[in-house]
Amino acid sequence: MTYLAKPKFRHPSLVPNKLGFTHRDYEGSISTLCAGCGHDSISTALIQACYELDIEPHRVAKLSGIGCSSKTPDYFLGQSHGFNSVHGRMPSVLTGANLANRDLIYLGVSGDGDSASIGLGQFVHCIRRAINMVYITENNGVYGLTKGQFSATADRGSKSKTSVNNDAPIDLIGMALLAGATFVARSFSGDKHQLVPIIKAAISHKGSAFIDVISPCVQFNNGAGSTKSYDFVREHNAAVNRLDFIEERDEITAEYEPGTVQEVEQHDGSILRLHKLHLDYDPSDRVHAMNYLQQHHEKGEVVTGLLYLDPEPRDTHAALNTVDVPLNSLGTRELCPGSKALEGINDDYR
Amino acid sequence: MPKIEATNDFVVKFANVNGSGSASANEMFARSILRMGVPIATRNIFPSNIQGLPTWFEVRVSGAGWIGRRGGVDLMVPMNPQTWDKDVASIDPGGYLFYDSSKPLPPSKFRQDINVIGVPLTEMANSRWQLPRDRQLLKNMVYVGALAALLGIEQETLQKLVEEQFAGKDRLIKPNHEALKIGGDYVREKLKGACGLTVKRLDKVGNRIFVDGNDAAALGAVYGGATVCAWYPITPSTSMAEAFMAHCKKLRVDSVTKKNKFAIIQAEDELSAIGAVIGAGWNGARAFTATSGPGISLMQEFIGLAYFAEIPSVIFDIQRGGPSTGMPTRTQQSDILITAYAGHGDTKHILLFPEDPHEAFELSAMAFDLAERLQAPIFVMQDLDIGMNSWLCEPFSWNDSKLYDRGKVMTYEDLEKGKEFGRYLDVDGDAIPYRTLPGTHPTKGAFFTRGTSRDRYAKYSEEGAVYVDNMQRLLRKLETAKKYVPHPIAHHAKEPTRYGVIYFGSTSAAMAEALDVLESKGIHLDTMRLRAFPFPDEVIEFVNAHDQVFVVEQNRDAQMRTLLVNEGAIDPARFISILHYDGTPITARFITKSISERMTLLGAARREAAQ
Ligand SMILES: Cc1ncc(C[n+]2csc(CCOP(=O)(O)OP(=O)(O)O)c2C)c(N)n1
Ligand code: SF4
Ligand SMILES: [Mg+2]
Numbered sequence: 001m002t003y004l005a006k007p008k009f010r011h012p013s014l015v016p017n018k019l020g021f022t023h024r025d026y027e028g029s030i031s032t033l034c035a036g037c038g039h040d041s042i043s044t045a046l047i048q049a050c051y052e053l054d055i056e057p058h059r060v061a062k063l064s065g066i067g068c069s070s071k072t073p074d075y076f077l078g079q080s081h082g083f084n085s086v087h088g089r090m091p092s093v094l095t096g097a098n099l100a101n102r103d104l105i106y107l108g109v110s111g112d113g114d115s116a117s118i119g120l121g122q123f124v125h126c127i128r129r130a131i132n133m134v135y136i137t138e139n140n141g142v143y144g145l146t147k148g149q150f151s152a153t154a155d156r157g158s159k160s161k162t163s164v165n166n167d168a169p170i171d172l173i174g175m176a177l178l179a180g181a182t183f184v185a186r187s188f189s190g191d192k193h194q195l196v197p198i199i200k201a202a203i204s205h206k207g208s209a210f211i212d213v214i215s216p217c218v219q220f221n222n223g224a225g226s227t228k229s230y231d232f233v234r235e236h237n238a239a240v241n242r243l244d245f246i247e248e249r250d251e252i253t254a255e256y257e258p259g260t261v262q263e264v265e266q267h268d269g270s271i272l273r274l275h276k277l278h279l280d281y282d283p284s285d286r287v288h289a290m291n292y293l294q295q296h297h298e299k300g301e302v303v304t305g306l307l308y309l310d311p312e313p314r315d316t317h318a319a320l321n322t323v324d325v326p327l328n329s330l331g332t333r334e335l336c337p338g339s340k341a342l343e344g345i346n347d348d349y350r
Numbered sequence: 351m352p353k354i355e356a357t358n359d360f361v362v363k364f365a366n367v368n369g370s371g372s373a374s375a376n377e378m379f380a381r382s383i384l385r386m387g388v389p390i391a392t393r394n395i396f397p398s399n400i401q402g403l404p405t406w407f408e409v410r411v412s413g414a415g416w417i418g419r420r421g422g423v424d425l426m427v428p429m430n431p432q433t434w435d436k437d438v439a440s441i442d443p444g445g446y447l448f449y450d451s452s453k454p455l456p457p458s459k460f461r462q463d464i465n466v467i468g469v470p471l472t473e474m475a476n477s478r479w480q481l482p483r484d485r486q487l488l489k490n491m492v493y494v495g496a497l498a499a500l501l502g503i504e505q506e507t508l509q510k511l512v513e514e515q516f517a518g519k520d521r522l523i524k525p526n527h528e529a530l531k532i533g534g535d536y537v538r539e540k541l542k543g544a545c546g547l548t549v550k551r552l553d554k555v556g557n558r559i560f561v562d563g564n565d566a567a568a569l570g571a572v573y574g575g576a577t578v579c580a581w582y583p584i585t586p587s588t589s590m591a592e593a594f595m596a597h598c599k600k601l602r603v604d605s606v607t608k609k610n611k612f613a614i615i616q617a618e619d620e621l622s623a624i625g626a627v628i629g630a631g632w633n634g635a636r637a638f639t640a641t642s643g644p645g646i647s648l649m650q651e652f653i654g655l656a657y658f659a660e661i662p663s664v665i666f667d668i669q670r671g672g673p674s675t676g677m678p679t680r681t682q683q684s685d686i687l688i689t690a691y692a693g694h695g696d697t698k699h700i701l702l703f704p705e706d707p708h709e710a711f712e713l714s715a716m717a718f719d720l721a722e723r724l725q726a727p728i729f730v731m732q733d734l735d736i737g738m739n740s741w742l743c744e745p746f747s748w749n750d751s752k753l754y755d756r757g758k759v760m761t762y763e764d765l766e767k768g769k770e771f772g773r774y775l776d777v778d779g780d781a782i783p784y785r786t787l788p789g790t791h792p793t794k795g796a797f798f799t800r801g802t803s804r805d806r807y808a809k810y811s812e813e814g815a816v817y818v819d820n821m822q823r824l825l826r827k828l829e830t831a832k833k834y835v836p837h838p839i840a841h842h843a844k845e846p847t848r849y850g851v852i853y854f855g856s857t858s859a860a861m862a863e864a865l866d867v868l869e870s871k872g873i874h875l876d877t878m879r880l881r882a883f884p885f886p887d888e889v890i891e892f893v894n895a896h897d898q899v900f901v902v903e904q905n906r907d908a909q910m911r912t913l914l915v916n917e918g919a920i921d922p923a924r925f926i927s928i929l930h931y932d933g934t935p936i937t938a939r940f941i942t943k944s945i946s947e948r949m950t951l952l953g954a955a956r957r958e959a960a961q
Contacts, residue, residue, distance in 0.1 A: 029810070056792055057792070057796075058788075058789055058790070058791060058792045058793075058796060059789055061633070061788040061789070063629070073798065074798050074810065078796065079792065079793060079796050080788070080796055081786070081787075081788035081789070081796050081797065081798075081799070082796075082797075082798040082799060083629075083632060083798075083799040084798065084799065084800045084801075085625070085628075085629075085655065085799075086625075086651050086652060086655055089621060089622070089625045089651075089652065091622075091625075092580075092617065092621065092622040092623075092624075092625025092626045092629065093625045093626070093628055093629035093632070094629060095580075095615070095622075095625070095626045095629060096578060096580060096625065096626030096627055096628060096629025096630035096631070096632075096633070096635075096637060097629035097630060097632060097633040097788070098629075099578045099613040099615070099626065099629075099630055099635065099637075100577070100578055100629070100630040100631075100633035100634060100635030100637070101633050101634065101635070101787075101788070101789065103789070104633075104788055104789050121618060121619070121622075122618070122621070122622055122625070125617075125618040125622060129615070316615075317613075320610060320613050320614070320615075321608075321609050321610050322609060322610050322611075322612075322613050323604055323607065323609040323610065323611055324607070324609065327577040327578065327611070327612070327613060327630075327635045328577075328630075328633055328634035328635040328787065330575075330577060330611055331575075331753075331754065331756075332575065332752075332753045332754045334611060335572075335575040335577065335602070335611060335754075336573055336575060336748075336754075337572065337573065337601040337602075338748065338750050339747065339748040339749070339750050341601060342573075342746050342747065342748050345569065345746065346557075346559050346745040346746055349559035349560055349561040349745075350557075350558075350559055350560065
């Protein structure tokens with residue numbers, strides 16, 4: 001572990017966390033995205049979340065597909081291994097990586113084209129399989145990297161500079177709920193205060209966590225006819241709750257209206273403190289969540305917040321009954337049955 | 351009436367209806383011959399169907415030890431009325447027709463030049479058993495009993511096989527024993543001497559085993575240290591993934607914790623299967639998928655990425671005849687080009703060609719070492735003939751002193767000591783770079799994996815010169831691969847010759863026999879059995895050392911020849927293709943005939959031409 005002696009005067013980005021890592025230790029290469037692109041704000045939120053959670057950067061594996069969004073893992077957590085794989089297939093690569101080493105934190109970064117168009121199948125199946133991961137879609141309603149064609153999450157009637165989308169949208173949140181994700185949230189790249197605690201909670205969740213982040217493409221889909229623009233989301237953002245992520249239960253100091261604060265303890269002991277903004281919203285009820293989202297989407301609202309949480313998630317490794325140590329740490333001695341066993345096997349074939 | 355007379359040298363073919371329970375009875379018939387020390391070769395010919403369509407099972411009895419398909423039928427057992435005419439027509443003149451004579455058949459249903467042996471199988475089974483299921487299954491054992499008596503197969507040997515098969519379900523032993531006896535008694539009483547084919551105890555099987563290639567390759571994967579398997583069902587590869595699961599349950603469960611030292615997922619498609627293999631390989635586990643042609647075509651993009659990003663991965667291609675509505679249950683060697691150059695852009699891959707289940711085990715285990723040593727996808731090119739038929743082959747063996755070759759992986763200690771790390775740096779001059787696994791070191795050795803848009807240090811770059819530098823190294827890595835892959839096996843003819851023959855994979859068994867026959871006709875050929883691509887230098891040297899080289903393969907387009915011409919920059923006129931691609935395994939007769947004809951034309955087999 002690196003030990004950093006504390007200098008007397010420090011730039012805020014050099015204040016070490018509990019492990020002695022500074023904010024800078026979680027940064028990556030310089031972004032090559034357009035100035036103002038929502039994706040960069042998500043990278044910043046990820047850096048913040050990992051820093052605040054005192055995660056050793058190298059214990060994270062970042063995997064992505066193809067797109068502007070999928071490039072971003074290069075721009076955060078430079079001390080982590082990353083894999084910019086193929087278009088729409090990050091989920092399978094992440095699945096295999098997770099099977100190989102259950103001890104790392106898996107962060108899947110994708111776009112709406114990557115996950116809702118070409119990769120819809122892999123997206124759903126990966127979630128079905130209850131892979132312990134955080135899966136983020138940086139959702140701008142278009143294919144940024146191929147210059148602005150509509151993606152499958154674009155709302156019907158959305159207008160870009162050159163065309164109108166006539167097809168019905170795919171709601172990734174609804175898909176994730178149906179497929180059995182145990183942590184489902186939506187946020188907005190322009191709302192760091194909402195997004196950072198959600199990411200932290202998702203990382204601490206030991207199951208399949210999905211976050212759909214509306215992330216405007218300033219280049220191709222930030223105009224008046226878009227439902228994924230900064231202006232539209234700001235105006236129609238219907239946050240059902242705000243989340244505090246706290247590592248241990250502490251006293252509630254602020255004053256809240258009765259019934260507006262709900263605490264959920266996660267498997268790892270961390271506490272999610274939800275400040276209810278819509279009192280009728282219940283994030284522990286999957287079917288309720290699906291109905292609520294549909295109803296409010298009809299009204300043109302963008303529902304954000306922690307939408308569903310199962311504090312006792314499933315995990316693929318439990319279902320597969322794999323050994324506690326990572327499979328990639330097993331060597332010849334542990335894996336090879338040897339010549340003695342082979343004699344008996346040969347006999348079975350005679 | 352001529353009668354084929356033969357001892358330990360004939361072919362028996364069963365025609366059945368898929369799903370009628372005949373498979374286990376036929377298998378028992380075959381094994382009883384093996385237990386008498388007489389080598390056999392069996393082949394299933396089956397449709398893409400679960401119940402109702404015709405299937406065939408061929409048993410070649412060969413005291414001489416030939417285990418390729420011979421071709422022809424000496425004794426036909428047509429238990430399927432649908433295919434009767436074709437089955438009867440396939441019998442060699444002087445051969446035998448063994449049939450269920452319960453219902454009378456018009457003379458037009460028979461042939462004059464064959465010997466007809468009728469046994470009222472249905473009648474006997476129906477008068478003894480009441481339940482339809484019993485009647486059906488035990489009728490199969492009645493014919494096994496009758497055939498055994500006709501051919502002189504020892505009754506005790508069969509009885510013992512029944513006991514082994516039904517161990518644990520002991521109440522089934524008695525009726526099966528009885529069925530064998532009913533069939534046998536009928537023949538002993540009424541049909542003495544009806545058949546000129548005989549099985550005679552020999553000592554030619556030795557310690558060999560009888561196993562199918564998918565089972566063997568799956569076991570090889572267990573021995574080779576595979577821990578992750580991701581697959582999608584497709585004939586004829588499915589039984590490999592299933593066998594891997596079965597072997598793992600026996601061999602890979604931690605004795606103390608009862609937890610699994612393996613993870614198998616049935617993916618939603620082949621794209622996902624190969625994606626998971628690549629993710630696991632990237633993360634340091636030995637991983638594989640098993641598939642067939644259509645699956646390979648779906649995996650192309652990922653295979654390309656694995657080549658460029660240099661990710662260890664193992665792909666078993668159990669080759670079959672083309673598309674899903676092609677001949678999915680028939681054998682071919684027709685995925686050679688699609689695998690050798692799989693992907694997009696300039697790619698070339700490492701292929702291994704096992705000749706039988708024994709070698710499938712060996713090359714399967716070896717593939718995992720090669721994948722990690724060479725940081726590349728490795729294809730194990732089986733086919734349906736090896737994969738789904740039981741073959742008599744040498745027993746599996748393992749050298750316990752051998753440790754897995756995990757290739758060039760930098761550890762925490764290496765990085766800590768300050769060893770320079772560049773993911774795509776050629777440090778040792780063999781073009782194989784060092785890699786690090788995720789999670790190794792808090793501050794050193796992390797990198798971002800991409801296709802080719804990066805430099806030797808894995809930093810983003812789209813510079814032309816940087817790209818070319820990397821692509822040249824990948825070519826040099828393939829040169830290095832030639833040293834590691836299994837080398838071809840060459841054999842000199844008894845007499846010096848200007849002719850050679852190249853073959854590979856499941857053709858091997860039929861080839862051995864064909865060469866023997868050709869030699870007896872005075873046709874001498876030097877031989878080379880390919881075991882891997884890229885071709886080690888001796889392959890090209892072999893071609894150059896002969897005027898003409900036959901290339902025997904089981905596909906239409908002479909795919910291996912194309913690869914030889916292309917990779918060895920060889921004049922195509924040097925090669926003569928012998929191609930068999932009707933979906934059945936190639937036979938010694940086919941090879942012998944094709945090569946003899948060509949040699950006659952070439953005026954080379956002087957003795958033969960003079961006849
Ligand atoms: C197989 C394949 N088809 C098409 C492409 C071209 N392509 C690159 S990125 C992209 C769309 C990305 O859209 P999205 O995931 O929404 O990412 P964004 O750029 O909007 O962040 C496409 C179609 C590709 N890389 N691979
Ligand atoms: S094109 Fe759109 S998505 Fe891509 S970087 Fe620019 S703003 Fe972001
Ligand atoms: Mg997009």
